Amino acid sequence: MGKAAAGLRGELRELVAENVPADFLGAFTDDPADLETAQGFCRVLAERGLLCLAWPEEYGGAGASVWEQTVVREEMWAHHEPRGAQYMGVNWVGPTIMRHGTAEQRSRHLPPIARGEVIWCQGFSEPDAGSDLASLRTAARRDGDGWRISGQKIWTSYATMAQWCFLLARTSKQEKKQQGLTIFLVPMSDPAIEVRPIDCMMGPHHLNEVFFDDLKVTEADVLGDVDGGWKVVQEVLSFERVGIARYARCERLLRLAPEVLGDRWDDLPDELRGRWAGALTRCRRARLLAYQVVAAQDRGAVRPGDAAAYRIAVTKLDQESAEVLMEIVGSAPPDGEQGRIFRREVEDHWRYAQASTVASGSIEVQRILLARAMLAAS
Amino acid sequence: MNIELSEEAAEYGRQALEAFKAAGGDGLVQQAEAEPGHRAEQVAPVLAELGAWDLDARGDADELEAAAALCRSAGYWAVPYPVAERLARPADLGTDGLVVVAGTAPAGAVAGLDLRWTAVTPDGRRATAAALPPAAPPRESAFVTGLALTPLDEAGAADAALGLVLPCWTLLGMLDRAIDLAREHVLVREQFGRPLAQFQGVQFQLTDAEVERSGLEMMARYALWSGQANLPEALDDALALRLAALEAAETVFRVAHQLHGAIGFCDESPLSWISRYSQPVRRLPLGLSATRDLLARRLGRHALTGRYGDVAERVTS
Numbered sequence: 001m002g003k004a005a006a007g008l009r010g011e012l013r014e015l016v017a018e019n020v021p022a023d024f025l026g027a028f029t030d031d032p033a034d035l036e037t038a039q040g041f042c043r044v045l046a047e048r049g050l051l052c053l054a055w056p057e058e059y060g061g062a063g064a065s066v067w068e069q070t071v072v073r074e075e076m077w078a079h080h081e082p083r084g085a086q087y088m089g090v091n092w093v094g095p096t097i098m099r100h101g102t103a104e105q106r107s108r109h110l111p112p113i114a115r116g117e118v119i120w121c122q123g124f125s126e127p128d129a130g131s132d133l134a135s136l137r138t139a140a141r142r143d144g145d146g147w148r149i150s151g152q153k154i155w156t157s158y159a160t161m162a163q164w165c166f167l168l169a170r171t172s173k174q175e176k177k178q179q180g181l182t183i184f185l186v187p188m189s190d191p192a193i194e195v196r197p198i199d200c201m202m203g204p205h206h207l208n209e210v211f212f213d214d215l216k217v218t219e220a221d222v223l224g225d226v227d228g229g230w231k232v233v234q235e236v237l238s239f240e241r242v243g244i245a246r247y248a249r250c251e252r253l254l255r256l257a258p259e260v261l262g263d264r265w266d267d268l269p270d271e272l273r274g275r276w277a278g279a280l281t282r283c284r285r286a287r288l289l290a291y292q293v294v295a296a297q298d299r300g301a302v303r304p305g306d307a308a309a310y311r312i313a314v315t316k317l318d319q320e321s322a323e324v325l326m327e328i329v330g331s332a333p334p335d336g337e338q339g340r341i342f343r344r345e346v347e348d349h350w351r352y353a354q355a356s357t358v359a360s361g362s363i364e365v366q367r368i369l370l371a372r373a374m375l376a377a378s
Numbered sequence: 379m380n381i382e383l384s385e386e387a388a389e390y391g392r393q394a395l396e397a398f399k400a401a402g403g404d405g406l407v408q409q410a411e412a413e414p415g416h417r418a419e420q421v422a423p424v425l426a427e428l429g430a431w432d433l434d435a436r437g438d439a440d441e442l443e444a445a446a447a448l449c450r451s452a453g454y455w456a457v458p459y460p461v462a463e464r465l466a467r468p469a470d471l472g473t474d475g476l477v478v479v480a481g482t483a484p485a486g487a488v489a490g491l492d493l494r495w496t497a498v499t500p501d502g503r504r505a506t507a508a509a510l511p512p513a514a515p516p517r518e519s520a521f522v523t524g525l526a527l528t529p530l531d532e533a534g535a536a537d538a539a540l541g542l543v544l545p546c547w548t549l550l551g552m553l554d555r556a557i558d559l560a561r562e563h564v565l566v567r568e569q570f571g572r573p574l575a576q577f578q579g580v581q582f583q584l585t586d587a588e589v590e591r592s593g594l595e596m597m598a599r600y601a602l603w604s605g606q607a608n609l610p611e612a613l614d615d616a617l618a619l620r621l622a623a624l625e626a627a628e629t630v631f632r633v634a635h636q637l638h639g640a641i642g643f644c645d646e647s648p649l650s651w652i653s654r655y656s657q658p659v660r661r662l663p664l665g666l667s668a669t670r671d672l673l674a675r676r677l678g679r680h681a682l683t684g685r686y687g688d689v690a691e692r693v694t695s
Contacts, residue, residue, distance in 0.1 A: 288596035371581035
């Protein structure tokens, strides 16, 4: 992984310790102070050139190695993602605009992302288009020199706080449903957009419905080619080969458990401590599978099957570790302030983990991708 | 941390795979079962030709990787010979091989070989070991026999780590084969007018197996590196590998048998042989529960140490 990456890990941990309260559980809570913490932390990262570390220098980044990017992913997720929703803008909205945006789109959107000032949401899923994304029906029709967009998106994270939406809509009906889709960059402040939050077990701001009622956009809001959106979406997914470093939070909480429980750790059933050891083993396994993909990424030769195998392993790990940790804190509730914080972290982890095999491409889709790779002619 | 095997080691593994195939492939274990007295003769020339006993698994990182690749290739064909155990032989005792033992009935898959053995417990107690006459034919015992131990010393911590790691590479080769066999079978076998591979229920079982196999491969590389680097936690890493290997084996063989259907139980199917001859390495010296239990007891209140950067991972709150 190298010295630069190891040094970066230390720097990030120090910054988290200095700037993020010990009981921080993410930016998306009912307490506005948490969002402020995330925004402040993004400014700190941006000042040090750490927010867009992976971006090319011309856009305010540092051209960091894939290993440094891995360290950022791990440390941020391990500490409840103190960047808030920024990872979406930084990890793929920005890079996609760099690649497909016009000069005007690049100068308009990239600097605010690099400064951590703007939140993006992703307008992909619809009530009848989840894993089968290309079936989406939100439609954009030509209107003079622009477009009118109508339709509904669902499960849209951060839509209540986002300033911009990376929206996928149907612009024509063609032979294949993957054809005729186009990406629009639309401002969420437009009155033709209505956001309705959905109460859910992950907490506020995670799931929303977004309605577009004859939203007027211009040609300048189209990203890439009209009807060429599917290709861009595939690229977006390739930016997210490794995705969230879920193993980092699992491992951090599993490591902390005996420290927080103290002598009560020894009273846990042997079988539970065995499951704890097994979960730690699978943390290592998921991490190494991720590193295999990262190393291949570094060589420019990621095999789709490897990325899918990692994602299957890590999402299952998320749920398994959540069950083990919940049983640990249930069997011997830890005391004191550290114990209180740990119980909240574990409970939060458990709720989040329920979605890990569904969010960002379901585990079934990953299995289909892996099976395709395995059964392809050798 | 090094998670890549060298190209030389990978090439050596491929050569070994071909050499075992040329020497009989699936027939090796079948002949050995029929004529247990001749099992060494079948494979000894192949191993000698490959320079197996010139490999210094303890002295040189490249040679350790080559040894691991050789174990994997031997596992692929269920080679009926304790290749991993011989490659793990102690450097200082002049014996031919090393068997890790635990519990009150020490045993190993070393029946009927005229070799001198060292035994070591996971906590590093070493003994001279003599293989007892097998109590059952190989069809039932898969060449496992009891060992008579004469205690020697307590200097075998590194022996135990290496002695646990190399057989996991053998088991990895067996899982490679089981998945290859299952894949080939579902691509060819048709039911309801189409190949089994087209059924999603079949595909998903195959992917469950592959996730386990590929995860084990990464764990095996990590533990190999950890032992070679003489890390203080090398034994914990070896036990973590063993735990991953045993869990993977349970899933992979379950899936491979299920997807083969009845043909997979027949002697004409290589799967039945690989499956039966995977038993010794999966049960000895510690089965799944005992491995997990020992790892948890050794860890106590400390998680596995991970060395993924230049420094060991530490708890942060």
